[in-house]
Amino acid sequence: MLSAVLWDMGGPIDGEIEYERLIDEDMRRALRAAGVECSDVDFLEAERWAVASFAPNAYRAMVWKLSSFRAEVAEQVYEEVAAGSDRRHVARGGMELREGIGDLLRAVHGHGVPQGLVTNNEPSWVMADLARHGLDHCFVFPPPQDPPVRKPNPAVFLNAAAALEIGPERCLVVGDRIDTDIAPAKQLGMTAVLFRTGRHAGQQPRIWEEVPDHEVRDVSGLADLLMSLGLVGEDGAGSQRRG
Secondary structure, three states: OOOEEEEOOEOOOEOOHHHHHHHHHHHHHHHHHOOOOOOHHHHHHHHHHHHHOOOOOHHHHHHHHHOOOOHHHHHHHHHHHHOOHHHHHHHOOOOOEOOOHHHHHHHHHHOOOOEEEOOOOOHHHHHHHHHHOOOHHHOOOOOOOOOOOOOOOHHHHHHHHHHHOOOHHHEEEEEOOHHHHHHHHHHOOOEEEEEOOHHHOOOOOOOHHHOOOEEEOOHHHHHHHHHHOOOOOHHHHHHHHHO
């Protein structure tokens, strides 16, 4: 029986629309500065290639392809893009809370279901963003790891479950990527929900073991799923349909 929810931050909770626009803008600017001109078609093709190839970091892969696989150019461009991380986070105003997800998180919490996070985002940003939206009380945060572990390392999921004192087989994971969310969750015997959204919305499983247990495309569908699994009450799911 499922009794806890582990959330990926970027995608299901943080819609990241402005974040993706800003990083695309910075990639194009850095490429131009390095003498690389790319059309909208080139950029879209690079994005599709990065997602289809299951690149751990889609932005690095896009830069690699757009620079015609020239290591010295790609490294220079990506270093410049990566250096703008703090600036982009401030420019977009922090987390872009997906419409309706805050109410759903509160409803799950109010139903007595513990919630954790499985994210590679900067922990201080995550906690500050959740607090700003009045959602930090909905989550149990695992203790910091030194050195940090990152998805798709299954240890990220095990640490989150351990912080809730709940076994992996009783955890539902909600994420937006097959490779970093669904695959490691299923490897541990967790139930996995793929929230199809954003840059990786079209990503497909490489093998049958990576097929998600459930798929949703919006908060309303996710709310209905959580209700059917007993992880939120009728009121929680109903508020999403009305919203």
